[in-house]
Amino acid sequence: MFSGDPDADLRGLAGDARFPHRDAARHAVRFRETGDIAALVAVLDDPHPCGTTEMLFAAACAQRPWLNWVPMPGEALCNVADEVGRRRVEGEEMTLTGLAVSAAEPPSATAACQRVAGPVDIAIDEFPSPDIRIPLRSGRYKAWRYDGIRPVPAVPAPSAEAVDKLHEVAGEPWPSPLSGYLQAEPLGKLPIADLLGLLAHLPPPPETRRWQHLARTTPTYWYRLLQPWVCLALLRHGDEGREALADLAFGAEDWVSDAALFALITTAYREPRRRAEVHDLVRARLDAAMAAPRVVTIEDSLAQLMLITPGCTPGERTLAAAVLTRAATPAPPEPEPPKRRWWQRRS
Template sequence: MPEDINAASLIALADRLRAKPAQSHERLELVTSCEGLPWLGRVPAATESCIKILAQTDPKTRSMPCELGISSMEVPSALTTFRRWWPKAVIAMGDPGQPDPRKPLKPGIVQWRFDGVNASPALSPPSTAGSAAIAAHFAGLPWAPPPMMYDAAGPLADIEAEDLLASMVHPPQMPAGRWDRLPGLWERYIQAWCCLGLLHHRPEQPWPTSTRRQMLIELAYGVEDWITEAALYALITAAWVDPACRSDVAGLVETRYLMMREAAETRPLTIGVSVAQLVYITPGMPNETLNHAVDLTAASQEWPGNGSVSLGGPPAPPPRQRSLLDRLRRR
């Protein structure tokens, strides 16, 4: 990818493609430019320590009893993924810290219940047909730029919203193959696809008062989790394909990011870099917030902070002190 590629230029390219969908060379340029980039060409890998442990062990080891100690609570999706991969493991975790990540920031859809720091799904499993349809649709499709992902998720409109929500906490059976080598990635892709499916729910409703918008907001502002990232991504995808909702989405994403930054001042936050990357690809995001997102990713040598980027406005200032990112990533 050329060093001077930035999200603003990619969004502008997508806008030109939307105006002239027959321009195959612009479609190819967008796909090529986004290839390998977090959320634009792939779902970023999980960063939780329990998932990293899975990646460092083999199936034989994971068939044995295990006791794992984690200094602070990690997100529910990571912990339940760990238990699916290592069913005989016992996990001891420290205090979740404040503000409490188990408490939703807005009332709404409840996907996790907690017994202390231990999380379990609050929803019943999806229907067999719904789960199978989600897995079958997703398994053969590559990740692509937001406009292509929006179109690819169209068939998920036929799946009940209840099945999409339930599949985020009860993911379909993981197929054998490359997913075996990437613990947690199947679950993260499923959650993102399900949120894209919700984006197609009741499409006839005007965006500001739509059920799809409300559901995604409730997920994005719910319990801190991988689902937070997936819901924010779906909202951002809506902004890529519909300029009329860009101001609304930018405000929603920015507010969630600012809440995350505040939380990171007092406790660890494993999804911080990923959410910063989502901020960077949000159409209409204010430059001050974009600059902070670039600084945060630069401190961990992650995109977009690991290269020369342009925000379409004033140059980004030099990276700030590392303390914020250290809090976001420390274990």
């Protein structure tokens, strides 16, 4: 049924009068062509849902951010760490003792940098307002806290079993959020404490061919990918898991924030009664990022999440598209040399 070209496959099925889920295929084509999330939701809301409609949903999700793959890290610290990792894999002996950034970056990006580059000292020029260390809302659950300017896990380390389960589950992207939810089931059997531990302590990648390859290009990507898998697993804990995800989404600004929202969006696909609530959470988190008078490194990711949230309105699509256009537009040249580069080696 599917050849590997999702657009051609879906158009063929939509035009096949003998195909029993022709309407669902048409909705999938419309989503691929317009990005209208209502069309994607209509695939799921087919009057006769089955394995075929789930395959149509996955085909519609193909090659789309968050629906099929997690956005790459964009932080300055990760860019440096990826360069260091690449050069070491190529055989260069490289020691990095210190970095300096003009403004604080998310705790997970900081941790990913240090996992790849080593125990590098990171100097931070400032914590511009709104302070990245301060949660947007108070809640019971959190992954990170700060010891002064240094982010540290707010939870104990995960068990060895939890790390093994993570490696078992999270080695590849998901074909769609629905299949990701199913694939995360073994992780979901772990206690919440273990799952929170995985979010903050960032275990190393599995020793698979895929991750050996990515070590040559973007070694920090594993640390970006693992967190949404863990958040999908939190959904298995019912009301408590959803509460934890909402707290994480509005906690200290981090990769965990958008990973948690992604899991909640997956709930909205699976449970129509939760769609309005999830939509409001995603919009509120995007609004907070847009209102910040400083760089929010996860803002474009939040905009991508808004675009795949059931209930996203035409106005919100325009808003999210504007965020992504701004993120893709090169900044104008500095009128004067900056006081300090985004990063530098320090002796």
